Amino acid sequence: MLALSVRGLAKSFGARTLFRDVSFEIEAGEKVALFGPNGCGKSTLLNIISSCMEPDSGSVWRQPGAVLGYLPQALRLPGDLTPSDLCHDPAALGRFGIEPAVASMPMSSLSAGQHRRVGLAQVWAARPDLIMLDEPTNHLDAPAMDLLARLIRESRAAVLLVSHDRYFLDHTARRIVELTAQGVRSYSGNYTAFRAQKDSELEAEWRLYEKQEREEDRLRQMASREMEWFHQAHRHAGQNDFLRARAKKGAARARASFARLERFREQRAKKPRDADAIVLRMGQARKAGRRLIHASDMSKSFDRPLFGAADVAIMRGDRAAIVGPNGAGKTTLLRILLGLEP
Numbered sequence: 001m002l003a004l005s006v007r008g009l010a011k012s013f014g015a016r017t018l019f020r021d022v023s024f025e026i027e028a029g030e031k032v033a034l035f036g037p038n039g040c041g042k043s044t045l046l047n048i049i050s051s052c053m054e055p056d057s058g059s060v061w062r063q064p065g066a067v068l069g070y071l072p073q074a075l076r077l078p079g080d081l082t083p084s085d086l087c088h089d090p091a092a093l094g095r096f097g098i099e100p101a102v103a104s105m106p107m108s109s110l111s112a113g114q115h116r117r118v119g120l121a122q123v124w125a126a127r128p129d130l131i132m133l134d135e136p137t138n139h140l141d142a143p144a145m146d147l148l149a150r151l152i153r154e155s156r157a158a159v160l161l162v163s164h165d166r167y168f169l170d171h172t173a174r175r176i177v178e179l180t181a182q183g184v185r186s187y188s189g190n191y192t193a194f195r196a197q198k199d200s201e202l203e204a205e206w207r208l209y210e211k212q213e214r215e216e217d218r219l220r221q222m223a224s225r226e227m228e229w230f231h232q233a234h235r236h237a238g239q240n241d242f243l244r245a246r247a248k249k250g251a252a253r254a255r256a257s258f259a260r261l262e263r264f265r266e267q268r269a270k271k272p273r274d275a276d277a278i279v280l281r282m283g284q285a286r287k288a289g290r291r292l293i294h295a296s297d298m299s300k301s302f303d304r305p306l307f308g309a310a311d312v313a314i315m316r317g318d319r320a321a322i323v324g325p326n327g328a329g330k331t332t333l334l335r336i337l338l339g340l341e342p
Helices: 044-048 090-097 112-125 144-155 166-170 191-237 241-267 330-337
Strands: 004-012 017-028 031-035 057-062 068-071 130-136 158-162 177-178 183-189 291-301 305-315
Touching: 004 044, 004 158, 017 044, 017 158, 017 177, 031 044, 031 191, 044 057, 044 130, 044 158, 068 112, 090 112, 144 166, 166 191, 177 191, 183 191, 183 305, 191 241, 291 330, 305 330
Parallel strands: 017 183, 031 158, 031 177, 068 130, 130 158
Antiparallel strands: 004 017, 004 057, 177 183, 291 305
16 A cells, blocks of 8 residues: 655755656555765655645645654754653653653753654654654664664554664665655665665766777777878868869768767766765865874763763874763763863
8 A cells, every 4th residue: 555655846946956856655664765965855855745845846645644753854842841741652752761750851951862762752652654754863872773773663654764874774774765866766675785786886887988988089089080181181182173072071071970979978978976975175284293182081060960080082093983872961072072062
């Protein structure tokens, strides 16, 4: 049974076209990931499907009477309300780690991860038939991510999610819908299967591109030879009518060869581009010492102690991760290291 049908959606902002001709379907119970580079319009597409935004053209059909649960990426929950005010199902709050003591606190006192958990609890409490999640793992710790992945797999609802966490996609999605400016392409399997198919396509595109590079070079050399022959024949023809006629024929062949070369250039495949490739634009950097950050005996409290006696040393070339449960103070620690928080 069909849960969602999207037909010919298009959206532009000013002169910039985000996407056009977006069409796909999701069956009841199917778990689908919407994938694409930053800025391609994934959040906009979810907003259109959820009726929060109007498309420029196209249509969205959802199963009549079906309940939609939508978690937007930019989650805004009223700071003066409590989790219990926003979600009246204590079991749903508890499932996502919002304990009774936390459920009675104002949202303004909770961490970003706790906000995300409350939003997820709201979605699950509605018992939806179609779930849409936009970057649901933002601010979640590892146990919460594993729990969410399990709940998605076990849910009978159709799920359409956006995430850049490839581990999470591997453990949730069974189909990848890739969004581009020209529309969408569908790939069966999880993210790893999708990446393998994309790599195979990219390899084939490079083979075609290199073959066409050789063909263009051959056509260019042939046109250049014929043009050179024409110039030589024209110089040597003098006033000889027969030789001048031959030279004119040579000129016609050269022009035809250059026209063939131009048609080939217009029709040939463009140079392949891997959407996952990282482009770094490096400015002039100042040399610094080997030790970039040294902080010792740091502590921080708000209405409760977050952490104490924290020592941090970051050396040039280090690759470090800060891990810990939601509300432990990870973001606050980063702000302290950046000088944004005392």
